[in-house]
Amino acid sequence: MSSIMVDIKAASFPLAAHTKSTALLKQLSGTPKLTGVTPASRLEIRPAPDQASSGITQIDVLTGGLPRGCLTEICGPDCSGRTSLLLSALAAATRREEICALIDASDAFHPHSAAAAGINLERLLWIRCGVNSLSSSLSRKRRPATSLEEWDRRRMEDPVEQALRAADLLLQSNGFGMVAIDLAGTPPKMARRIPLTSWFRFRRVVENTPTVLLVIGEQSCAQSCASLSLQLQKSVFGSRFPVLSGQPSSNGNPSCAEQRPSHTELLSGMGIRAEVLHARTERKPVQTATAAFHTEAAWTG
């Protein structure tokens, strides 16, 4: 405030202003605060976080594992293997006897897939957000809230809001090995509405704890708050991947359906490719890092 006043006076009384600004600079140069500032070149390098296995060797090789005390984001479109990776990470965590929590914003968790993935269900806390409110909010045209209470009540019914609050509570209570927020079923339009401050808060809360905070969604919404961002994409799928290797037939369809009766076909799994979008541990990624792995259907031995 004082410097602004000096500038205003300087316009009308140059001589007086020069004297005062000289005095001000002299005073500032003697301020101990400025002399105590550490130059950026001398800042200590933040130690690399501990990393936990994701349960998939290829992903671990690509990323070094899921960083503890950090936010990891896995994004990709439908059928890109996000949930398979999530289940694999949860299974690895429960095998390490850690307590895990899954905040399911769209109530899409399939228990039998989880059991097949090897998750110890006794160590998994499942929170099903907005079981009915999501479909109703998407389909029904709602009137604007007439009062603050009504607005607050509707806000609390929002599954994304519930998921964020639940995540906040779980992270505050500490002690979880992994907290996963499943926003994969949430439309990107709604996920993008999550304020960046929420992600900053999560990152801050989870910092210096052994918790892995994992978020899956269709698009990246945590942005720079995430220490590791992975983009997944399906590459192949089908019956032991005989012909469905990304080469469609002339009409654009995979050709195997024309060859055999459908009841002899089996969905044996999917091939997934993963790309590191952003990793805080890697300061300057030289080139695009990708990895490929495949998933197997639950029935396969």
Place this chain on the structure above:
Amino acid sequence: MPFACIFVPDFPVEALLRAEPALRPQAVAVLEGKPPLQKIFSVNEKARHMGIDPGMTKIQVEPCTELVLRPRSLLQEAAAHAALLDCAQSFSPRIEDTASDTVVLDLSGLESLFGSLPKIARAIARRTSGLGLEANVATASNPDTALFAARGFASVTVVPEGKEAEHLGNLPLEVLFSGLNSPTPPAEAVHFLETFDLWGVRNLRALCALPEIALSERLGQPGVRLQQLARGAIARTLVPVDAPLVFEEAMELDHPLVLLEPLAFLLAHLLDQLCARLAARALAAQELRLQLELDNGFHFLEDVPAEKASQQASKPVPASADAVVGPGRAPARQQNASRALEAPLPKHSSTFIRSLQLPIPMLDPKVFLKLLQLDLKAHPPGAPILKVLLSATPAQARTIQGGLFLPPRPEPEKLELTLARIAGMVGADKVGSLHLLDSHRPDAFRMQRFVPAEPGGQKEKTDDVASNAPVTALRMFRPPLRATVTLRDGKPVHVVFAKRKELHGEILWMAGPWRFSGDWWEQDGWARDEWDIAIQSSVAGRQSPALADHLPGISSLALYRLVHDLLNGHWFVEGTYD
């Protein structure tokens, strides 16, 4: 053989002050009787100094503006007496329930545990004070001498062995008799006191000095026995009782309570007392039970039959349960558990019960209060509250030391609070761990209370499992999406989702059908054909140009599980593979 006696003077007032500690600096009198014929039943020392005595009518004392009048509460007296027994039991397993305001303890062998007799007496007084009761504590070589010393001397008294008569000599004769402060003192005691008063015998020393034979000739054997008691020469056998493990605290309200916020203050106080009692017995609470008597004159609450309520009360409640019981139909267990509940309920009242089952024994009143607040917020009583009864099911306190190399776990108390908060947000049945049922029915699972498994229970070979490929996960649509399917040669070739218009098109690949059925012998049997289908998705593959370029065709396909319900003929999409 040393004994100790804990005596609470003006017990009805002390029981009241235990519930309302803010009144302790004031003059308080307890009233008994039906209006307008209420009389003073008991007063504290300050009221006695003001000239208030038991037996005075309410009209007589009403001009004293500084005097606080309260109706007598049998509930609070029962709770205070139970607290007294708990305090005694925490020191010695052999205690005698002499009277509602008096407990005698056998201190044999306790010196090695607690130190000398004065130390034990001070510790007893401290613990009694911690339970909200100001008591006199005395130790002596026989129970009766300890009793008289506790009645006669304030605070802590130690009567050395062999010097009983010398120590008790200055005490008035009234200490030999109990119940003199009540409005209707025992007739025999009054007779003896009048006789001694006529003889000029005012204290125990004077009674001891009387010739024994002459005393026997005039008052008979009771008179001689009184003299021996005054000399401390009678060593009777203690009648030990086993204090029941019933932890209940209650409070009756003068005016019905409507809001939950003031109720929280009452609950906080009751929980403090309850936890102090549990701590005195080295126990913790496994279950908390809150019983509210409601002023239900309008009968807007639905009544539950007494049989159902008693079943809920007797069997273990899964997570938490409530019941509203109609007038005069309190569950059987409650009637047995508390003497106070034996009285019939008022005509237009009902009982509201909430039960909180804790995953592990806990002893933190703040956690209990928050859990009760969250529970009451989710399940409000629905009517003004007349009476609050809080009880705890005791269990052995948790004694687990975390391992140095074990993975971190959430603190049980914190986790319980967090789960209660989340349950208040999303619903109690939407939080927990899941238990798979032994059935092939789709979505055959049950949500259950989340109690983290103890570490070290089962060791698995991490490396072996980690080397396996991950499982293709299915994401469920709850509820399933209805679909309109076009068939060709019995096989689906085109699908349109009713509620998600962006997902429709030709089926490019399919596997199936896989027929499942079950429970056909039941009414809710099921039979279905499942197909795995791939359709062109308008949303898939739009994000990563690098990957999409690399994989042009497959990345834009979406895999779904299509289900044909054979019983009703409907088609729907159950989920997507992700």
